[in-house]
Amino acid sequence: MNVQVKRPNRLNIESLKVGYETMLRIRRFEEACIELYKQGLMGGSLHSYTGQEAIATGFGMNLEQTDYITMTYRGRGHAIAKGAQEKKLLAEMLGRVDGYCHGKGGPMHITSVENGILGANGIVGAGIPIAVGAAFSAQYRETSQVAVTYFGDGAINQGVFHEAINMAALWDLPVVFVCENNLYSEMTPLHESVKNQNLAERGFGYGVEGIVVDGNDLEAVYHAANEAVSKARAGKGPTLIEAKTYRTEGHMYGDSETYRTKEEVEAWRKKDPILQLEARLEQELADFHKYKQELEGRIAQHLTEAIQFAKESPEPNEQDLFEGVL
């Protein structure tokens, strides 16, 4: 069985600009997080989304606020692309009361129900059935909502992926499975975990169309997302999309990265999704550099305000501790 490889269709300039802005917002947000992490303002580990921005963005552009997503600990990019605000995300990263989860969720558990963000997850693969449940609920309530679940190439080996995609296929649920194949699960290279050449092949085992897309190409992701989301919305069931990509930062901040070569990382940096999109925009926009400068300025300003908001937000108190358990 051969997977279908989606080639990019051209997006119009307005859509390209929307996508570019979101990708840049995510990149700058992730960079700011590393700085704040180094300052000792966060607990736990920090898992960067840098290098994978086109995936969350290409999907986010095809989703409504009322649609649902679940994602991984690497999930701020997905949240931003789904409508989350930087200031509330940052406040959560710093464990403050004005964060989306009032400081009780943290980086691995970003949730914003009003934006349909049903949770990042610290357990590899665990968000997958939750998204399938949201899709079940949408189908049951006869809304046209769609659920998208983002997970890694490592997560696709979890039993629960197989349980969930089988049920989604069985009941034609409006859900899209997005496997972000960044070639590593933590420190283990893909070929040491799986025999498949393309992970999307696994969809066919369950009667689900499997599609491979260049995850560093916004236009390719956008079109694959558009087809899969429209199909789900039309009641025609799930799709498995494998987006091939690379995380240019370590698995988490401080990762020694002994499992890969500098050359490999450099080669992928040349395929950076933002660089690629900039090359496209340069062809389309005569005044690209001015446009970029203005955009960067706006994003930096916005981020500075968000960081200040997060730092000034109080830490939760003892009373908050026992709230919301049951």
Add this chain to the structure above:
Amino acid sequence: MRTITYSEALNEALHEEMQKDGNIVLLGEDIGQYGGVFKVTKNLFEEFGAKRVVDTPISENGFIGMGLGAAMTGLRPVTELMWIDFAMVAMDQIVNQVAKMKYMSGGQVNVPMVIRTQEGAGRGNGAQHSQSLESMFAQVPGLKVVSPSNPYDAKGMLKSAIRDEAPVLFIENKLLYFTKGEVPEQEYTVTLDKASVIRNGEDVTIIANSRMVHFAQEAAEELKQDGISAEVIDLRSISPIDMDTILTSVKKTCRVVLVHEAHRSFGWGAELVARIQKEAFDYLDTPIERVASEDVPFPYSLKLEKEVMPQVQDIVRVVKGM
């Protein structure tokens, strides 16, 4: 009053609640046309259809996770794990996801979800189909854990569990399904967090849950012949524990025996020992006793299984030795 079985009582609770609330949906294995292996969902498929009574593949972790996603987005799923032993393959979704979602999200969502299951030994089902694992789940903040012992409570508590905004692990008992009890025709509910004094006594308090409540009752009858007056408390809820009811009784009788089918070590009995000695130390005339399953896997041999589980005579013997 009419008498019906525990299984019928549960079936009525599901039926009545599903009639009232169109957002209730059942998910589980063999619960549809077949009506459930213990007949709890009998005829519900015929009445409510495949949309609301959903036969799932054998994917416990998957469909518990789906229940969670559905509960977060407007439905009230009642999921069924055919045997509590199978909950072990769904531990991630139950413990890491369902129990924590509300808290981790800073209270943004409720998880109005019920996980129905059944436990207990005594049927020669062997080591993987006989466990009583309620204590394990009571260790996890974010879950309510209940285990009704009779048809009246089974129906009333299941209705409360379905209406509750928090996730409830609702533990039935395989050897109680076909036992009968009085259940009124008219609407009622039973709260989830209260223990119940089912027999008044003066000399000792026996606290039990699930099927062991019946063993405790029998033991109390026998003790009466010997002039010992035992008070029997049906714990009903393992989490939270109704300490008020327990302490009132303990302060009266000054002796306590805890009876559960869960293994002795680290069972809920141990938790109660800690709480009672802390709250009522000066009232206790003797050390608190536990009658529980031995710390071995359940053997298949019916003879050995009986030795592992608490028996009425064990309770009688322990009380007399106090």
